[in-house]
Amino acid sequence: MGRRLFGEISPLTYRIASERMILLRHLRNVRDRGSISSTRSEESLPITVYRHxxxxxRRLGNVETELQDNKAVSLGLTAPKIDGILIAPGERFSFxxxxxxxxxxxxxxxxxxxxxxRPTRGMGGGMCxxxxxxxxxxLHSPLTVVEHHHHNGLDLFPDYNRQIPWGTGTSIAFNYLDYQVENRTDRTFQFRTxxxxxxxxxxxxxxxxxxxxFHIREHDAYFYEEGADVFRHNRISRIERDKRTGQVVSSALILENEGKVAYDRSLIRAEILPSRSPRRSEESADLPIA
Structure with missing residues (x-):
């Protein structure tokens, strides 16, 4: 066993390590304050880029209903804080x-x-x-993601009314694991939430x-066994298309995810291959996005 980090020794050292990281990020944000988006408008900008x-x-394995209800409250408190924020050219959005x-x-x-x-509980949980x-x-815009963390090493919960591909989610922790986006275009963008x-x-x-x-496609998506464990694999690509001509301008792989399934295999609603599949094109599953 390797040497434990200071934050892994006890709950107290974990708290100390977390507070240190929070302080360091706060100081960095103070330094960068001039570039972080802060202007808000109650009027919506005229063009909708994407709506979701x-x-x-949702059914998340054995997650308590109380935690889902609590999440609804926390999301409702956060929505007005993000709603209406403008991201002008050269600015950076920080969640x-x-x-x-x-x-x-x-x-x-x-x-x-x-x-x-592992799933646990904490103040404001579910904010991801x-x-x-x-x-x-x-992902459906020309904005540039500059900070993004996620749990793609694990498939934590079974699919239930999944609307977006596995592996495109985020992981955040106040404030040192942030979600940040830069506007490197000549247009102003706005979030309504x-x-x-x-x-x-x-x-x-x-x-x-x-x-x-922009269109997002999931492909090479499959589950496979490795010993007693089940793993999930997929790739996520983004296609840019010219609105006037309909021609594809660019197509790029933006993510390849490989994660251990952390729930009972009986909840998997797909074939589990006996090993990692070499038949990628045959096992692919597109997720069409308008």
């Missing part, structure tokens, strides 16, 4: 700079969190669903029509 609704309460620290004093509740690859939504919309009883909703909007449209 994310189901708040935690706007959302702030989740605390019971503000009304946040305990929800599902992931620690050391918010950055999942933002990231999915950003809201919650209903069932959904977390969002729109990415822009001040002028974009000449291109």
């Amino acid at each position: 609704n994310s189901l708040i309460r 935690w700079s706007l959302a702030g620290r989740c605390s019971a004093r503000e009304g946040y509740r305990e929800g599902l969190t992931i620690s050391n690859g 669903q918010f950055t999942n939504l933002l990231h999915w919309m950003v 809201w919650t209903t009883d069932e959904y977390l909703g969002g729109e990415l909007r822009v001040d002028r029509e974009l000449p291109m449209k």
